[in-house]
Structures are given as structure tokens and as C-alpha cells.
Amino acid sequence: MSTATYRNHPPTSPPAVLVTGGGVRLGAALCTAFARAGWHVVCQYRHSGTAALALCERLRAEGHLATPLDGDLTTDAGRDALMDAARAVAGPLRCLVNNASAFEPDTGASFDTHLARRQLEVNLIAPLALGRRLAADWPAHEDEAAHGSASIIHVLDQKVYNLNPDYFSYTLTKLALERAVALQAQALAPRVRVCGVAPGLMFLSGPQSPENFERASRVNLLRRPIDPADVARTCLFLAETGGLTGTTLCVDNGQHLVPLARDVMFAVDSGHPPLMP
Numbered sequence: 001m002s003t004a005t006y007r008n009h010p011p012t013s014p015p016a017v018l019v020t021g022g023g024v025r026l027g028a029a030l031c032t033a034f035a036r037a038g039w040h041v042v043c044q045y046r047h048s049g050t051a052a053l054a055l056c057e058r059l060r061a062e063g064h065l066a067t068p069l070d071g072d073l074t075t076d077a078g079r080d081a082l083m084d085a086a087r088a089v090a091g092p093l094r095c096l097v098n099n100a101s102a103f104e105p106d107t108g109a110s111f112d113t114h115l116a117r118r119q120l121e122v123n124l125i126a127p128l129a130l131g132r133r134l135a136a137d138w139p140a141h142e143d144e145a146a147h148g149s150a151s152i153i154h155v156l157d158q159k160v161y162n163l164n165p166d167y168f169s170y171t172l173t174k175l176a177l178e179r180a181v182a183l184q185a186q187a188l189a190p191r192v193r194v195c196g197v198a199p200g201l202m203f204l205s206g207p208q209s210p211e212n213f214e215r216a217s218r219v220n221l222l223r224r225p226i227d228p229a230d231v232a233r234t235c236l237f238l239a240e241t242g243g244l245t246g247t248t249l250c251v252d253n254g255q256h257l258v259p260l261a262r263d264v265m266f267a268v269d270s271g272h273p274p275l276m277p
């Protein structure tokens, strides 16, 4: 952990971070980045238990602190139980990375209300509720300025700055979460900072074929795939930089500056190649 950027956690206990959906894909990159920087990582999983346990085992073998926790993000009781368990194993959380998300293909003309509600629960309500609980649990300090604040990082999507109507409900949940970065930062200041990170396409998702992903992953200003480690490193930077709150960083190789009429995975197969700079 860099002492230049992050000086103020008690020397006897490493700072604790909860990463939701931490077992696989971006979540695994986040757990790895924080663990290697000296944080005690609590890796929440639901269905990816085998991967989460193996990841934490690997990180512990490297000499880091990593604890897998099964947790349900979709109910108040499940979220409370998760936060209780995280606190019991790692102490009060200094950081929460809301990475888990549900990503269902739909349109404004045909969305299913049950699936839309589920995405709202996982992508918006859970991040806000877990953040509220982090703030309630973060101890008050006599000298707040010296102790530093805790932080919440919402993982968004470059889509929120580059709108098209595909993945209609998902996009709306991320738009609301993007607006919540500023509102929650205002609400929880000065003890808790709130930031966002907006990645571009990193992993093959939904109905994509590997060939589609290979082409779509280069539709950005830098014309190369986005490295999840860049996103993870940015989240660590947000967590460890005490002056940042109410702001979002795009980590997308400039994808948000390449507007498309459709989601990139559909645009590259549409016969109308995306307009590149």
C-alpha cells in the first residue's frame, strides 16, 4: 500500500474493502489489486463460490488477506447479514466497491418488469444500501481530518455517457447510480467519500461470440481491448486518494467518445461499421 497517498488507517489493522461479485472477471481483478496493495479483501460471491474461494486461497498463498463471503445482494436481510459478516472478519469497512451487476438484454418496447426490478435491486438499491450501512458503521473519529474518510466506489459503465437504447433497463439502473455518485457524496460527507468508475467493454457478455467480442473490444479511441487491471487500479486510486469525492472516472480507452446507435456488440454485426475517428 502506498503510504504517500493513503496514510491514515490504524497501523495495527489493514484497511478492509468489500468487493461485491468479487469471484470472477472484474471482481477478481479488483480483489487482486486491493489485496496486493495491503488491504484485507472481503470477496462477496453468490454463484461463483468455487472461483471466489480459489481466488482468496491464491491471494492468501501470496501472503495477503482475503476472505470469501457468500452473500445475497437482493434482500435487506441478505445485505445486512453480509455487512455483519464482513465487519466480523475484517473490522469496519474503509471501502466498498459495488461491482456486482445484473445485465439483461431488453428494449424500451419489450422489457420485462420482473427482470427490470431485479436489475434495479442488484445494480442500484444494493449499492446504495450497502453504502448507507458502510457509513453507519464507519466509526466517528475525534480528528476526522487526520483519520481520513471511508469510501464507496460504484462501478458504472461508459454507456451512461454514450447512450443508445439497447440494454434498456440495465442502462437506466447505471444512469441512476451515476447520478447517485454526487447525491450520495453530498449526503455522506465528510466521513465517507463516494466515487464512480465507468469502464468500457472488458469481457465477453450476453449473447456475444468470441469473434464479435474481438471486434467490439477495439471500438474505442485507442483501438485496443480495455484492460480490467486498469479499472481495478483506478478503483484502488480512488480508494486511496483522500481528496476525491462526487466524481467518476471513465476507464474505457475512450469508448464513451465513440457514439453508436446500438450497443457495440450489435453495432459491429449490423453491416454498418461503427464510425471511427
Ligand SMILES: NC(=O)c1ccc[n+]([C@@H]2O[C@H](COP(=O)([O-])OP(=O)(O)OC[C@H]3O[C@@H](n4cnc5c(N)ncnc54)[C@H](OP(=O)(O)O)[C@@H]3O)[C@@H](O)[C@H]2O)c1
Residues within 6 Å of the ligand: 020, 021, 022, 023, 024, 025, 026, 027, 044, 045, 046, 047, 048, 049, 072, 073, 074, 098, 099, 100, 101, 102, 103, 118, 122, 155, 156, 157, 158, 198, 199, 200, 201, 202, 203, 204, 205
Ligand atoms: N463486462 C464488461 O465488459 C463491462 C463493461 C462496462 C461495465 N461493466 C461493469 O463492470 C462491473 C463488472 O462487470 P463484469 O462483466 O465483471 O460483471 P458480471 O460478470 O456481469 O457480474 C459480476 C458478478 O455480479 C454478481 N451478480 C450478477 N447478477 C447478480 C444477481 N442477480 N444477484 C447477485 N449478484 C449478482 C455475480 O456474482 P456471482 O457470480 O458470485 O453470483 C457476478 O459474477 C459491472 O458492474 C458491470 O456493469 C462491465
